[in-house]
Amino acid sequence: MKQHSLEFNMTKFLVLFFFNNMFFIFYKFLFFFPDFLNVQRKSFRNFIKNDFIFEFSKIKKIVNSKKLNLKFLYENFKFLSPIFNIEESILLSKTYCSNFYIPVISQINRLKYIFNYFSNSTELKWILVGTLPLLTRRGHFIINGTIRIVINQILRSPGLYVYKERRKNENTKRLYYADLISQRGAWLRVEIDKDKKLWLSTKSESRIPFFEFLKNIGFKQKFIIEYFSIDLIDIKTKKKKSLKNNKFLYQTFFNPLTYSLGFIGRKRLNNKFDLLISPKVLKLTPLDFLAIGDYLIQLTNNLGSFDDIDHLKNRRIRTIGDLILNQFQQGLIRFRNLVFGKQIKKNKKINLNNLLDFQPINSAFRELFVGSQLSQFLDQTNPLAELTHKRRFSALGSGGVNRETAGFEIRGIHPTHYGRICPIETPEGHNAGLVNSITMTTQINDDGFLETPYRLIYKSQIQDHKNPLFLTAEYEESRLIVLSDIPVCKFKFLKNKNLPILFNQDFQKFKVKEINFISVSSLQYISLATALIPFIEHDDANRALMGSNMQRQAIPLISLEQPLITTYAAKCLLQNSKVIPICKRSGFIIYSSNKKISCYSFLNFYKFQCRNSFLIKIFLNKSINFRKKNYSNIKTTLKKKKTILKIEI
Structure with a gap:
């Protein structure tokens, strides 16, 4: 009976508290400041769950000169638990990382000269692909025992950017040019001069007539004249030079292995020119060049607009997951080229571990975490x-x-x-x-x-x-x-x-x-x-800049004092820093210190403890009285209990 009456009183208390404070709950606490470390965790989680599988799906099958046939079962990849935990990695100067494996089916075709027939030898084996440093709960990495972070990078988003040439003499006609920026590959520029002639150029190649390039990629001369409303004289150029350069450009910009716009670049190109190209087509198409040339000609007729490169719609953030993905792509390309160069001898036994060398992937990760300008030692002053x-x-x-x-x-x-x-x-x-x-x-x-x-x-x-x-x-x-x-x-x-x-x-x-x-x-x-x-x-803006920077240089004190004046951001800082114990459940605080928090929860009726240790022994022998204004007294008595809570940190 006592237990049922206690539950009834608790339910009554919660219902009354809810209805009397409905306005406060729904209107005041509807928006919370987000977790400050969610940027790192979200991007790293997305790389492991989605991007890792997608990149391996591009090279799911490799055929080497009709002798070696490799098939990667990328959907069954496996990450092993780290050999060293966080504390051991710091003490032993090791890297907090995880080895990831993938099953590979290898089929080797050999020609038997004695019996004059082909023989196939098939083998399935788990292969160590590489070692990936893991992100800790506090948003940093441990590389060779040192705590490092990879800061985010802001740069121009893949897509097309149209500019107006700045000239000193205002009487001359203005020149316009369009820069095409890709996610992976060479840089490309299409420009128009004062005579309304279009030119195409790259960093390594000189200017090439644009209309001649359109002819070489599949458009007929009659279609070009009708579409751009130009004369036949504008198309006639020196053929030898243009054909040589266009062959180089065709191999550079239309090859999906060496050039990629990315999903964002393809999406922005389709939106800018109202194209209906599939989002899965990440390379350039002849329709893209046709739309770029038409847009530049419209600018000479005062139609269209220019792009502001400093506008945040043209700049994106490369998070930790994007930077690791970029290195992983480079490592896979190096690995693919290495497998193509392998030679298989006639009667020698094949060992997959020696044949598939994934060292380029580990070296690509090492370039980011050790040698990159974005990888830095963590500032741990406070x-x-x-x-x-x-x-x-x-x-x-x-x-x-x-x-x-x-x-x-x-x-x-x-x-x-x-x-x-x-x-x-x-x-x-x-x-x-x-x-x-x-x-x-x-x-x-x-x-x-x-x-x-x-x-x-x-x-x-x-x-x-x-x-x-x-x-x-x-x-x-x-x-x-x-x-x-x-x-x-x-x-x-x-x-x-x-x-x-x-x-x-x-x-x-x-x-x-x-x-x-x-x-x-x-x-x-x-x-x-x-x-x-x-x-x-x-405050003055310059003084506020100095104040925000000098706060990061303050050394933590041994004996703390509560400040007389503080802001709401101080509470958010303590909650998201992960350096103090935090009670994850609501209720009445029974005991608190810098090591543990004891909280009595109404909803679950049990003692909750949060402490930075692996094993906690709790002895309870207390009587607790709760009193709320305008409500009936709620008295609970906790009997003698001895419980052991095991908390994984």
Whole structure:
């Protein structure tokens, strides 16, 4: 009876608490700041589950001169548990990694000269493909006993970018050119001169007549004249030079093994020119060149628009998973070329372990984690320095910009950075503006573009009961957005009739009924280190930059004191740093220290402990009274128990 009455009282308490605080629960805690280390974990998890299998599916079968036939059963790959755990890897100066295996079916064809027939020998064996360093729970790697991280990289997204040539003499006709950037492969440029002649060029090749190149890739001369409305004289060029260069370009840009636009590059090309090419076709097609030439000719008639390279819709983030995937692709290409060069002797016994040498994959991983500019030693001065180092991204590195030649346009603040990249926190010196931090609420979508949250506004009322929407910079351009610090009435209606609105990268005044979105919080425009500064709106921007950088240099104290003035970001920092014990269940705190937290949970009626040890012995012999205002007293008595909880850290 006592147990049933206790359960009834607890249920009554929870129901009353829920209905009396419904407004507080649904409206105040609907949006939480995301996990600050989710960027690393999400990208690394996506690489292991999806990208790893997809890359092996490209080379699922290799045939070597009709003698060696290899088939990879890539869907059955297996990762083994690490030999050393995290603590042992640091103490023994080892790498915290995992070996991954894949089953391979090999079929070798030999010609028997005595009996004059073919004999096939088939073998199935698990082969060690390579060793992959693993990401820890705190978002870093352990390489040879040292803690390292791979920071994210921001660079131009694959696709086509159209520019206007800057000329000193304004009386001359303007020249336009289009740069085609790929995910893997050579760089290509198509340009038009003042006589409306199109040229195609690369870094290694000189200018080639564009119309002659179209003829060599399959278009007829009559079709080119009718499509571009040009004369026959414009097509006649020197054939020897153009044919030689076009043969080189055909092997370079139409070969899927050496050139790839990527899914993002193909998607952007289709959207820009309204093409219906399949997203699975990652190489260039003749229709792409036809659309590029037509777009450049339309620019001479004042039709079309130019691209802003600093706009965040044209720049994407290469996360840890993308960087590891890039190295894995290079390793697989080297391995494939190595297998093609293997020679099989007539009567010698074949050993698959000696034949399939996956050392190029391990060397490709080593180039990233040891020799890359993006792989750095983790800054462990304090928890803030550790967390901000992991949320940083750089424009340097392979495929990025050069620090010596980078100008003010790349280093400056673009209007699309608003809500996505912190305008304050950046290093001082040569890396100023090239190394930045993402804001507190920024997320990275599957394509690598930055998103920031907004709440929907319907008929000048804020829709707090709906989840916030994460918008990219491209989608945000055509929307009317208002800041969150405007006056709002009790029923969430906007008070003022005319408000300053962010529209088309500028602040303008619009009527309330035309507004589409409102920002979630005033903290979504600055980074974590900047949000720790109290009353930052009263500081000069240069002083705030110094303050955000100097906080990372503070040494932790032995005897701690609670600050008199703090911000909400301090709580988020402690929760996401993973350096203190955190109770993952709600309830009443019985005991807490810097090593463990004892919590009594209402919902599950059991003692929950969180402690940094492998085995915990708990002895309970207490009577606990809970009292809530306006509710009946709830008295529970815990009998003597002896329990052992085993917690895996």
